[in-house]
Amino acid sequence: MDTVPIIRTIAGLQSFLQMMEATPKPATPVLSKLGLVPTMGALHAGHLSLIERARHENRWVIVSIFVNPLQFAPTEDLDRYPRPLEQDQQRCQAAGVDAIFAPTSSEILGDGDEGLTAVVPPAHLDDGLCGPFRPGHFQGVATIVLKLLNLVRPDRAYFGQKDAQQLVIIQRLVQDLNVPVEIVPCPTVREASGLALSSRNQYLDARADAAIIYQGLQAAQQRFESGVREREALLNTVRHRLAPVPEVEIEYVDLVDPVTLEPLSEVKDVGRVAIATKFSNTRLIDNILLDARPPILAIDGPAGAGKSTVTRLCAQQLGLKYLDTGAMYRAITWLVLQSQIKLDDQLAIADLVSQSDIKLQLDANPDHPPRVWVQQQDVTDTIRSPEVTQSVSAIAAQSAVRQALVRQQRILGQSGGLAAEGRDIGTQVFPAAGLKIFLTASSLERARRRHKDLEQQGAAPISLEQLEQQIAQRDQKDSQRSLSPLCKAYDAIEIDTDGLSIAVVTDQIVQHYRNRFGI
Numbered sequence: 283m284d285t286v287p288i289i290r291t292i293a294g295l296q297s298f299l300q301m302m303e304a305t306p307k308p309a310t311p312v313l314s315k316l317g318l319v320p321t322m323g324a325l326h327a328g329h330l331s332l333i334e335r336a337r338h339e340n341r342w343v344i345v346s347i348f349v350n351p352l353q354f355a356p357t358e359d360l361d362r363y364p365r366p367l368e369q370d371q372q373r374c375q376a377a378g379v380d381a382i383f384a385p386t387s388s389e390i391l392g393d394g395d396e397g398l399t400a401v402v403p404p405a406h407l408d409d410g411l412c413g414p415f416r417p418g419h420f421q422g423v424a425t426i427v428l429k430l431l432n433l434v435r436p437d438r439a440y441f442g443q444k445d446a447q448q449l450v451i452i453q454r455l456v457q458d459l460n461v462p463v464e465i466v467p468c469p470t471v472r473e474a475s476g477l478a479l480s481s482r483n484q485y486l487d488a489r490a491d492a493a494i495i496y497q498g499l500q501a502a503q504q505r506f507e508s509g510v511r512e513r514e515a516l517l518n519t520v521r522h523r524l525a526p527v528p529e530v531e532i533e534y535v536d537l538v539d540p541v542t543l544e545p546l547s548e549v550k551d552v553g554r555v556a557i558a559t560k561f562s563n564t565r566l567i568d569n570i571l572l573d574a575r576p577p578i579l580a581i582d583g584p585a586g587a588g589k590s591t592v593t594r595l596c597a598q599q600l601g602l603k604y605l606d607t608g609a610m611y612r613a614i615t616w617l618v619l620q621s622q623i624k625l626d627d628q629l630a631i632a633d634l635v636s637q638s639d640i641k642l643q644l645d646a647n648p649d650h651p652p653r654v655w656v657q658q659q660d661v662t663d664t665i666r667s668p669e670v671t672q673s674v675s676a677i678a679a680q681s682a683v684r685q686a687l688v689r690q691q692r693i694l695g696q697s698g699g700l701a702a703e704g705r706d707i708g709t710q711v712f713p714a715a716g717l718k719i720f721l722t723a724s725s726l727e728r729a730r731r732r733h734k735d736l737e738q739q740g741a742a743p744i745s746l747e748q749l750e751q752q753i754a755q756r757d758q759k760d761s762q763r764s765l766s767p768l769c770k771a772y773d774a775i776e777i778d779t780d781g782l783s784i785a786v787v788t789d790q791i792v793q794h795y796r797n798r799f800g801i
């Protein structure tokens with residue numbers, strides 16, 4: 283078996299990317315073509331969790347390995363940072379990586395004699411947490427990450443939550459500089475003791491009780507769950523937990539907004555406790571999210587699997603707000619038709635969408651469709667018209683429409699407490715949803731359900747075989763789409779509803795939600 287190639291030059295990377303482009307698309311549906319996992323090597327299970335997710339979601343996976351001198355201060359561990367490239371190659375091979383991009387410093391940074399253009403994060407993201415203790419670090423990180431994104435041009439790039447401040451800075455970078463990539467946050471992987479895996483853990487003295495770091499964070503979480511919200515009460519809990527361990531020095535422990543990194547005086551709905559510690563010459567960081575928001579339930583799946591009905595019932599039983607994303611696409615379609623814009627005039631539609639104002643009633647009774655307003659006009663009934671129904675898929679397939687509505691849906695999800703369904707809810711709209719369900723059924727079962735609906739509506743008769751063929755064709759089209767393809771999310775629970783009633787399916791999902799969140 284060939285070992286995964288290690289690409290050392292930019293020209294070599296470009297050749298690999300050209301080969302990729304020339305390779306036919308796979309039959310199996312994947313979320314996107316190319317995933318990048320940027321690392322500094324010395325790969326451990328934390329890195330491998332990012333690679334595994336990239337492997338699941340992309341046709342191709344590239345791992346970059348570059349110990350970036352721009353992000354190390356002269357007093358830090360650039361020289362002694364571990365560089366086990368051969369072992370990293372073996373681990374990438376085992377993980378199904380397609381290529382490792384491991385440039386030399388001169389290859390990717392030049393000889394540095396005349397200096398280098400740099401990417402400077404916004405001051406408020408660099409002023410706190412690790413920023414004051416590692417001056418210039420995040421400028422170095424932002425600069426190399428942008429270079430890697432420009433060179434590799436991935437559809438998705440994977441970063442760990444362990445480096446929470448870095449992740450926020452990179453998310454802001456791609457937003458501010460319009461970099462066409464989806465940044466995928468990945469959960470922190472820990473030792474059995476709770477210690478966050480980190481390449482620097484190997485510096486630790488065997489006797490070091492570094493697990494105390496996470497124990498301190500857990501103590502804060504327990505106080506938060508008991509109702510404590512004040513900053514000092516939470517941070518002192520961490521300090522007190524670490525106090526008995528003499529070898530640990532707390533560089534900082536802080537409570538910040540997870541998006542703006544601004545210090546918080548209390549946790550209203552969500553806050554991140556972040557800590558940096560020193561064990562003699564080893565600096566370790568960790569963090570935990572304190573989140574009082576009700577987790578989002580995201581239900582994906584093929585057409586006709588019963589998503590809409592089940593999601594409404596789950597919302598009612600769990601006390602969640604129901605987000606009818608389909609109604610939002612119908613509302614835009616109605617607006618396009620009202621504006622007498624041709625369905626294929628994507629430029630005009632992009633302009634129209636940018637000026638659209640869609641309002642949804644989120645606390646609807648599941649027995650009635652949620653009320654919908656567009657430009658302050660109630661369109662709840664008109665968006666269900668045959669004209670809108672036959673035009674909505676053409677509109678929903680347009681990138682500008684999806685980008686605009688995904689943005690609006692994410693805003694609606696910021697306070698949590700939603701049950702949402704669609705074809706990309708768990709993969710694109712709410713990738714961090716607390717519980718993801720992939721609701722499916724055989725094409726024959728879905729044909730039977732459609733046949734029964736059509737009979738009840740008194741529609742013109744159509745054979746079961748024809749319906750099943752139409753459904754199979756729709757599945758193929760939905761899963762092969764380049765934009766938001768129908769694809770089971772990496773962490774979704776699949777429920778095959780063949781032979782199950784709506785009530786049974788609903789109960790299963792409600793139970794999953796209750797079990798997972800202890801409700």
Ligand SMILES: Nc1ncnc2c1ncn2[C@@H]1O[C@H](COP(=O)(O)OP(=O)(O)OP(=O)(O)O)[C@@H](O)[C@H]1O
Pocket residue numbers: 320321322323327328329331332440441442443444445468469470471472478479480481482483
């Ligand atoms: N325990 C972990 N769980 C999840 N992701 C991780 C973990 N450790 C590192 N990562 C992620 O892997 C990517 C590469 O990180 P890096 O190569 O610096 O490894 P590291 O273990 O963080 O090393 P260091 O000791 O320098 O912090 C980053 O996105 C980082 O957030």
Ligand SMILES: CC(C)(CO)[C@@H](O)C(=O)[O-]
Pocket residue numbers: 320321322348350353423426427445448
């Ligand atoms: C993102 C990164 C690979 C940039 O050098 C590094 O900061 C890291 O490994 O977290």
Ligand code: BAL
Pocket residue numbers: 353445
């Ligand atoms: N993931 C950590 C990168 C650094 O400390 O340089």
